[in-house]
Amino acid sequence: MKLSAEQIKQVDEKLIDYGFTFMDQRLEILDHILCIVELKDHNTFEEAVTDVFIEQHEYLRIQKSLQWTNVIKQRAPLLKDIFMNPIFFVFWGLSFALYLLLPYNNYSELLTDWDIVPMALPIGAYIMYAYHLFVSKDKATSTFGVLFSTSFVNMFYLYIGIHLVRNLENLWSIVVLSFFTAITLMMYYLFFYYKSKNAKKFKLILNS
Amino acid sequence: MKKQQQLYKGSLNTIIMKLLEQQGKMYGYEITQKVKEITQGEMNITEGALYPALHKMEADGFLDVEMDRVDGRIRKYYKLTESGVKETVSRMEELENFIRNMQTIVNPNLKLDF
Numbered sequence: 001m002k003l004s005a006e007q008i009k010q011v012d013e014k015l016i017d018y019g020f021t022f023m024d025q026r027l028e029i030l031d032h033i034l035c036i037v038e039l040k041d042h043n044t045f046e047e048a049v050t051d052v053f054i055e056q057h058e059y060l061r062i063q064k065s066l067q068w069t070n071v072i073k074q075r076a077p078l079l080k081d082i083f084m085n086p087i088f089f090v091f092w093g094l095s096f097a098l099y100l101l102l103p104y105n106n107y108s109e110l111l112t113d114w115d116i117v118p119m120a121l122p123i124g125a126y127i128m129y130a131y132h133l134f135v136s137k138d139k140a141t142s143t144f145g146v147l148f149s150t151s152f153v154n155m156f157y158l159y160i161g162i163h164l165v166r167n168l169e170n171l172w173s174i175v176v177l178s179f180f181t182a183i184t185l186m187m188y189y190l191f192f193y194y195k196s197k198n199a200k201k202f203k204l205i206l207n208s
Numbered sequence: 209m210k211k212q213q214q215l216y217k218g219s220l221n222t223i224i225m226k227l228l229e230q231q232g233k234m235y236g237y238e239i240t241q242k243v244k245e246i247t248q249g250e251m252n253i254t255e256g257a258l259y260p261a262l263h264k265m266e267a268d269g270f271l272d273v274e275m276d277r278v279d280g281r282i283r284k285y286y287k288l289t290e291s292g293v294k295e296t297v298s299r300m301e302e303l304e305n306f307i308r309n310m311q312t313i314v315n316p317n318l319k320l321d322f
Contacts, residue, residue, distance in 0.1 A: 005280050027275075027282045028236065032255065034281060035237040059255035066260060073267070205275050205282055 001038055007045050008034065014049065016137050019064050022071070023138045023202050029063055032056075067141075071133075074145035076194075081146065082153075082186050091185040095178035107169050111177070115165050118157045118180035122150070125187040132195070140198035146190040153183050216251055220261050222303050223253070225270070225288065225296040233274060233287040236262060262286055270295050 012030055020026040033052055040048035053060070082088055104110040129147050132139055157180045165173045165180075216223075227242055228234055234242070236259055243253050265271045270292035274285040288296060 003280065008281050028259070028284045031235065031278075031281055031283050032237050032259075034279075056255070059259075062256040063259065070263070205277075 021137045022141050024140045070141050071144050074141050076145035076149040087189055088182055091182035092178055095181040099174045118184050121184040143194040143198055150187045222299040228288050229296050233285040235283050235285050
């Protein structure tokens with residue numbers, strides 16, 4: 001049976017209800033399910049879909065469980081996306097200038113109050129990522145790669161970077177502190193960058 | 209039949225790569241059907257095993273993906289990359305050696321012509 005755009009949409013929505021909210025994964029599952037539905041010679045389309053969903057229960061279950069594994073596996077290339085990104089240098093320069101403009105008598109006092117910033121700033125980003133992860137029905141797994149890559153750098157700051165900053169207590173400590181602050185700010189920038197890039201990519205594919 | 213499927217399991221990636229080498233590009237469902245057709249229903253690649261294998265090989269750089277619009281929906285085609293082609297040759301050699309050795313053990317009088 002040849003399926004109409006409306007019928008394809010119905011199966012797509014059924015997959016969303018099933019829990020497939022990552023668009024990049026859903027596209028392939030949708031095609032797979034539709035291939036089987038097309039071969040069924042049931043009286044109605046609805047009967048065929050219900051039958052295929054029962055028949056393919058094990059496949060759907062495995063794919064659903066793999067969704068989160070695929071998200072965790074995502075890693076944004078640190079060198080290309082963060083350290084070679086001009087925006088990173090803008091954030092680094094701005095953070096450095098802002099720290100220097102703060103009214104403190106010496107670096108030690110400034111660090112006492114501000115060395116926690118690279119660990120505190122990501123909180124907002126984590127909320128943003130979590131909201132997108134649990135609410136959006138058309139998200140892409142690669143959007144979350146930045147979260148894991150930058151979190152890794154933040155952990156490095158927590159265990160090593162912060163001690164380095166505290167021990168230096170000179171202008172270099174501000175250079176290092178602003179470096180890690182810039183990485184944290186990249187979490188916000190790259191979230192919107194990837195979200196918009198993936199949205200454009202899938203819009204292009206869907207309208208091709 | 210169940211036991212036989214276990215024997216095939218270790219060769220799943222090689223089977224997929226060989227098919228892609230022959231066909232150029234294929235999509236998931238097509239691969240399952242092609243295997244069924246070639247083996248006259250004797251071998252059945254489950255979707256639960258096929259897609260994770262395809263995704264793993266894609267992540268390893270052996271497969272490339274192409275998205276095409278077919279019958280009002282998006283179809284994800286897989287094809288071998290340059291390193292995938294080299295890997296297929298090496299895996300096929302490995303598999304042929306394995307079959308030859310197994311044959312020697314199981315039935316030493318029968319000669320296989322590879």
